[in-house]
Amino acid sequence: MSIEIIQMFIPKSNTFTRPGIKMTPTSITDHETDNTNVRANARAHALLQKNGNRRQASWHFQVDDEPEVYQSIPVDEVAFHAGTRSGNYHSIAVERCVNKDGDYLKTIANTIELYKFLLKTYPSIKEIKQHNHWSGKNCPRLMRQGHKGMNWNKFIRKVRAEADVAKVKKVVGAGKSTYQTSNTSVSLNNKVVLKNSATRYATGERIPARYKGKTYTVMQRGSNRVLLKELYSWVHIRDIESTALRKLDKTVNTIKVGSKVTLRKSASRYATGEKIPSRYKNKSYTVQQVKADRVLLKELYSWVKRSDLLGLS
Numbered sequence: 001m002s003i004e005i006i007q008m009f010i011p012k013s014n015t016f017t018r019p020g021i022k023m024t025p026t027s028i029t030d031h032e033t034d035n036t037n038v039r040a041n042a043r044a045h046a047l048l049q050k051n052g053n054r055r056q057a058s059w060h061f062q063v064d065d066e067p068e069v070y071q072s073i074p075v076d077e078v079a080f081h082a083g084t085r086s087g088n089y090h091s092i093a094v095e096r097c098v099n100k101d102g103d104y105l106k107t108i109a110n111t112i113e114l115y116k117f118l119l120k121t122y123p124s125i126k127e128i129k130q131h132n133h134w135s136g137k138n139c140p141r142l143m144r145q146g147h148k149g150m151n152w153n154k155f156i157r158k159v160r161a162e163a164d165v166a167k168v169k170k171v172v173g174a175g176k177s178t179y180q181t182s183n184t185s186v187s188l189n190n191k192v193v194l195k196n197s198a199t200r201y202a203t204g205e206r207i208p209a210r211y212k213g214k215t216y217t218v219m220q221r222g223s224n225r226v227l228l229k230e231l232y233s234w235v236h237i238r239d240i241e242s243t244a245l246r247k248l249d250k251t252v253n254t255i256k257v258g259s260k261v262t263l264r265k266s267a268s269r270y271a272t273g274e275k276i277p278s279r280y281k282n283k284s285y286t287v288q289q290v291k292a293d294r295v296l297l298k299e300l301y302s303w304v305k306r307s308d309l310l311g312l313s
C-alpha cells in the first residue's frame with residue numbers, strides 16, 4: 001500500500017485559518033473529524049479549508065480510505081487544531097475522516113503510512129500525540145474506544161514498526177485549474193468527460209491519449225475516484241467533468257458577481273459539505289464568485305450549490 005500527498009493549500013491571504021506563523025514541529029497530533037456524513041472525505045475537508053472555513057479551525061493533513069492524502073498547510077506553519085497554544089505552535093495536525101461511506105481500517109492504514117513518512121522526512125518530529133493530550137477533548141474518539149479492534153497502543157506500534165518503511169508515491173502540488181470544478185454531484189450512470197489534462201488512472205497506469213476528451217458512464221463511485229464503464233477503469237474524480245455541469249454552465253449563465261440571490265429553504269448543505277443552519281435559509285445574499293456548479297455568497301463567506309439558489313435570472 002502506498003499513499004500520495006496532494007497539496008491543496010489554504011490561500012496565504014486567509015490568515016484567519018492560516019496565520020503564516022513559522023514553527024518547527026516536534027510532534028504530530030492525531031484527530032478524527034467526527035463527521036460521519038457521506039462523502040465527508042479528505043478531499044471535502046481540504047476543499048472546506050481551501051474555500052475558507054468559517055470556524056477558526058485548521059489542520060495540516062486530512063486522510064481517508066483512498067490513497068490520496070490532502071495537505072492544506074505546510075508542515076512548518078502553525079494551524080489551529082489543538083485547543084491550546086503549545087499544541088498549535090509545536091504540533092502538526094492530521095484529521096482522519098470517519099465518513100460512514102469510508103472504510104475505517106483502510107483510513108487507519110493510510111494514516112500509518114503518512115506518519116511513517118512524516119517521522120522519516122522531518123527529524124524534528126519525535127512524538128505522536130492525541131488531541132486529547134493537549135486539551136482533554138475526547139479526540140480521536142473512535143481510536144480511543146478501540147473501534148474495530150484498533151486501539152492507540154496498537155496503532156503507535158504499527159507506526160513505529162521498523163520493518164516496513166513509508167511508501168509515499170509522490171507529493172504533488174495541486175494545479176490551479178485542477179480543482180476549479182467540484183464533481184460532488186457525479187453519481188451512478190452520469191455521463192462524464194475524461195479531461196484532456198488527465199495523465200494517469202487512479203490505479204497509477206498512464207491513460208492513452210485516445211481515451212481522453214471522450215464521454216463515459218459512471219459505473220461505481222469511491223470517495224475520490226469513479227469507475228468508468230466503457231473503460232472499465234478507475235479514474236480520479238479531479239480528472240473528470242460532468243456533462244450535466246457543462247450544460248448547466250451554459251444555460252444558467254445569468255448569475256453574475258454582484259447579483260442578489262435567495263438561498264432556498266430546502267438547501268441542506270454547503271457545497272463543501274457542512275450543514276447549513278436554518279437561520280441562513282430563505283434570505284437574500286450577494287454573489288461574490290461563480291463557478292460551474294457553485295456560488296460564493298458574500299455575507300455567508302460560503303460556497304453553496306447553484307441548485308440551492310433562487311433568483312438566477
Ligand SMILES: [Zn+2]
Pocket residue numbers: 030031032081131137139140
Ligand atoms: Zn481533534
